[in-house]
Amino acid sequence: MRIVKSVAFGISLVGILGLSACGGGSGSAGSGNIFGGSGNNQQQGQAIRHTPQAEEPRETIWDLFKNVDDPNTTVEVNRYIWNASLDVLSFMPVQAADPFSGIIVFGFGRPPGGGTAHKATVYVRDPALDARSLSVALYTSSGPASAEAVRKVEDAILTRARQLRIRDGNL
Template identity: 50%
Template sequence: MEYKRFAKGLSLAAVVLGLTACSQQTSTQTVQTRSADEIMEADVYNGRGAPESTVWDIFKSKPDAGRVGAVNKYIWNASLEVLDFLPVESVDPFTGVITTGFGTPPGGGTAYRATILVSDPALDARSLNVALMTRSGPASASTVHAVEDAILTRARQIRAVDSRI
């Protein structure tokens, strides 16, 4: 009986030793860690991305104050001032289009309708396109040219006043 008991104990010890030997094998798996940028993105910025601006942005050059959307604010305002006798139907400062209805200029007898396109942020003649219509068709080229000149002159005046402030 002692022999059976000794054999059971020996076999049990062999099984325990075998199992402990299996569990102590070293693993060669690599551990995946996140990079510092991924940690900053996920934990610090909450997935919103790094901030667009920093403290050092105060030393950078400022964008042109003469821009409204993608158009020049001086030409935009001058167009509305010079053609203030025309009723405004629609304005879109992002595309730069001003559309008016028919109106008669002070001291004139012909009714005009205008569509103005301010296509560039520069205070330049190429930034302004004016289309004038009368009730009988397109206005003369000299009238369109005179209106463009008046708008550009007024835009330069507004800019001069704005730069003095």
């Protein structure tokens, strides 16, 4: 009988201690610190200060038009050069595209009218519509393409980008 009471007391004690470790707060009853005191509140306070704040809830339809874009997630490439690259090199399959870093990787493809198969990597590094914003790496199956071929592709992309910009300006 005495063993049964000891086991029951032990189970009750474990349950009480387990429940006292639940809850929130800082150093009060139910704070998770069964010995009382404040524990390491400095670390807890730092964790709370550095947590990102939740987005404000939108209350009206007009809240959709507020400029709440995070500058760390906005796209910083020129859209005309980006779209022109996709247009000019449309004969190549797109293997990867990342508008946040400005890189488009194309697989091997033959240009219209035949010729040697090429693959390309396009890097749009600036939001300006400028030749310095564009870098093209062009490869054939036997290695890097000639500098003249790379220049022709860059010129074609920039020309198409200017056409797209002019077309949007006539809206």
